[in-house]
Amino acid sequence: MNSWFTISLSLFSFFFIKIFSTEAAPTYLFHACPNTTLFTPNSAYQSNLNTLLSSLSSAAADGADGFANATVGQNSPDQLYGLFLCRGDVNTATCSDCVATGKQDILQRCPNQRVSVIWYDECMLRYSDGSIYSVMEQVPSFKMYHTRNITNPTHFMRVLGETMDDIAARASVGKSGKKVAVAEANFTSLQKLYTLAQCTPDLMVSECNTCFRAAIAGLPRGKQGGRLFTPSCSMRFELYPFYNASAMAALVPPPSYLHSPSAPVTRRKGMFVFVIFLPL
Numbered sequence: 001m002n003s004w005f006t007i008s009l010s011l012f013s014f015f016f017i018k019i020f021s022t023e024a025a026p027t028y029l030f031h032a033c034p035n036t037t038l039f040t041p042n043s044a045y046q047s048n049l050n051t052l053l054s055s056l057s058s059a060a061a062d063g064a065d066g067f068a069n070a071t072v073g074q075n076s077p078d079q080l081y082g083l084f085l086c087r088g089d090v091n092t093a094t095c096s097d098c099v100a101t102g103k104q105d106i107l108q109r110c111p112n113q114r115v116s117v118i119w120y121d122e123c124m125l126r127y128s129d130g131s132i133y134s135v136m137e138q139v140p141s142f143k144m145y146h147t148r149n150i151t152n153p154t155h156f157m158r159v160l161g162e163t164m165d166d167i168a169a170r171a172s173v174g175k176s177g178k179k180v181a182v183a184e185a186n187f188t189s190l191q192k193l194y195t196l197a198q199c200t201p202d203l204m205v206s207e208c209n210t211c212f213r214a215a216i217a218g219l220p221r222g223k224q225g226g227r228l229f230t231p232s233c234s235m236r237f238e239l240y241p242f243y244n245a246s247a248m249a250a251l252v253p254p255p256s257y258l259h260s261p262s263a264p265v266t267r268r269k270g271m272f273v274f275v276i277f278l279p280l
Contacts, residue, residue, distance in 0.1 A: 060095050081128050143218060166183055198234050
């Protein structure tokens with residue numbers, strides 16, 4: 001083996017390892033700044049906000065099991081409350097990176113806002129000047145859905161409804177400490193349906209269930225994929241795997257049933273549409 005080939009192979013190996021060992025950047029989805037009241041720059045509120053976001057970012061880096069909340073300040077109007085929730089299947093490094101990104105991003109997208117929330121595919125980060133811990137909130141919310149319609153929509157909606165009901169019930173209980181559940185169902189003999197439901201673990205079973213019920217009602221109908229996010233819960237379905245199945249298997253047991261197949265469906269590429277709901 002000549003020296004040029006050896007050097008080239010070494011350089012290729014270095015860059016290959018470098019590329020594939022680097023965590024992908026968090027996938028931004030949406031943000032909301034629902035409160036029109038602003039804080040004054042360089043005020044006590046801004047100082048407390050910086051402290052709050054740093055505290056949450058540190059908690060994520062320290063392995064907070066995908067969720068943490070914090071309170072900074074002693075008295076209103078400068079007291080703040082915040083929390084983050086990482087998707088149930090992501091590891092500590094991915095969770096930490098997402099929260100750290102959100103810590104910077106939320107200040108740029110919602111400058112001087114007293115109440116803000118930002119969603120990524122991997123996590124959610126929010127803060128408020130009012131208590132948000134153990135408080136179920138369904139707004140602001142947004143949903144995304146595939147532009148392609150599903151074939152055999154009647155059968156698909158039956159399978160989707162039964163599967164969503166199942167994961168909503170299991171995620172609400174949250175026996176693993178994380179209120180999250182996934183399920184696969186046979187839509188056809190060749191096509192599976194993949195679903196995920198997650199609720200913030202500070203909520204009671206009944207509150208998570210209420211949030212999921214509203215999310216199920218708001219999910220798009222007859223589409224090849226869709227998701228809905230609120231500050232307290234989220235749900236998603238696709239015709240392709242979008243979560244780490246092995247990581248989820250270690251957290252929660254799979255459902256005890258699969259649906260019977262029906263007519264085949266052709267998977268096609270398409271775009272996603274955003275629909276946003278904000279408080280009045």
